[in-house]
Amino acid sequence: DQQVKQNSPSLSVQEGRISILNCDYTNSMFDYFLWYKKYPAEGPTFLISISSIKDKNEDGRFTVFLNKSAKHLSLHIVPSQPGDSAVYFCAASDPQGAQKLVFGQGTRLTINP
Amino acid sequence: NAGVTQTPKFQVLKTGQSMTLQCAQDMNHEYMSWYRQDPGMGLRLIHYSVGAGITDQGEVPNGYNVSRSTTEDFPLRLLSAAPSQTSVYFCASTRAGNYGYTFGSGTRLTVV
Numbered sequence: 001d002q003q004v005k006q007n008s009p010s011l012s013v014q015e016g017r018i019s020i021l022n023c024d025y026t027n028s029m030f031d032y033f034l035w036y037k038k039y040p041a042e043g044p045t046f047l048i049s050i051s052s053i054k055d056k057n058e059d060g061r062f063t064v065f066l067n068k069s070a071k072h073l074s075l076h077i078v079p080s081q082p083g084d085s086a087v088y089f090c091a092a093s094d095p096q097g098a099q100k101l102v103f104g105q106g107t108r109l110t111i112n113p
Numbered sequence: 114n115a116g117v118t119q120t121p122k123f124q125v126l127k128t129g130q131s132m133t134l135q136c137a138q139d140m141n142h143e144y145m146s147w148y149r150q151d152p153g154m155g156l157r158l159i160h161y162s163v164g165a166g167i168t169d170q171g172e173v174p175n176g177y178n179v180s181r182s183t184t185e186d187f188p189l190r191l192l193s194a195a196p197s198q199t200s201v202y203f204c205a206s207t208r209a210g211n212y213g214y215t216f217g218s219g220t221r222l223t224v225v
Contacts, residue, residue, distance in 0.1 A: 004155075032212050043117070043203050043216030044156070089155060093212050098163050099144050100171065101214065103155040 003027045004092050006104035014112050019077040021107050023090035026071065030092040034101070035064060035075045038087045047088075048075070080111045115139050119204050119217035126194040126224045134189040134220050136204030143209045145187040146171070147179065149200040150219075156203065162187055163209075194224045 005024045013019045021035075031052040036044035050057040050064045050073070057064050063076045077084055087108050091101040120135045138145065143164050148156040158171030160179040168179050176198060178190040187206075191198060201221050205214035 006155075009153075034212055036216075041218070043205075043218045045216070046213035049212060091156075098161065098169070099207065099209070099212060100146070100158055100161060101156075101212065102172075103148075103157070105153055105155040 001026070002105070003030075004090060004102050004104040006088075006090060006107050008107050009105070010108040010110070012110045012112060013080050015082060016079045019075075019080045019084065019109055019111070021075040021077075021088050021090075021109065023073050023075075023104050024071060025073075025092050027092070027094065027102075028071065029094050029096070030102075031095045032093040033064070033066060033073050034091045034093075035062075036089045036091060036103075038089065038106070044089060077109075080109075082111050082113060085109060085111045117204055117206055117215050117217035119202075119220050121220060122218070123221050124223070126191070126222065128194060128196060128224060130194050132191050132194065134191075134202055134204075134222070136187045136189065136217060137185050138187075138204075138206040138215070139185065140206065140208075140215065141184060142206035142215070143184070144214075145181065145204065145206045146214065147177070147187070147189045148203045148205065149173065150203060151200050159189065159202075191222075194222075196224045198222065199224045 034049040035047045038044040146161040147159040162181040207214040
């Protein structure tokens with residue numbers, strides 16, 4: 001069973017507009033959530049994270065929102081830039097899991113000029 | 114500062130062959146993990162380690178062995194390769210208390 005789900009395999013957004021990537025999870029024990037960005041032929045790179053005690057975390061153009069009651073998190077990128085075109089993975093960690101991460105399937109974001 | 118280094122970058126194996134995927138990090142990170150990435154499946158945890166001499170299984174450990182004799186190295190061994198092990202393999206490391214893992218650039222393995 002997939003504990004972390006990204007239901008949109010792909011997303012296309014115009015340059016300068018807002019990109020919103022979504023992620024749902026089923027395990028209420030998850031207490032830390034992360035977003036990773038991956039370019040082709042490279043490893044994922046850490047982008048932004050949020051603890052379950054918060055509902056928002058912001059870093060420049062990137063903001064992550066967490067809705068614990070809905071078991072849903074989202075990543076907002078504004079304004080979107082061509083360099084943001086990549087695959088984005090959300091991940092979650094269980095406090096009893098020795099910092100093990102559970103990843104979603106990924107969403108391919110394409111920013112169109 | 115090299116970060117996480119994985120070798121080789123590409124490998125083709127015949128069914129039944131064995132091999133070791135190498136992973137080394139120079140950041141003195143305690144935690145290291147191996148993931149495989151398959152289309153539509155995201156990254157799945159194979160094995161992980163919380164320190165030298167300590168390893169444990171992840172979500173998909175069958176067919177793989179690991180050991181951690183030093184802080185820096187965490188090799189992944191395929192004992193008898195199968196076509197189902199065709200995948201891209203990523204090694205990652207981080208410090209205790211930091212969930213933001215640093216990933217290597219990956220090894221693309223094809224088993225024919």
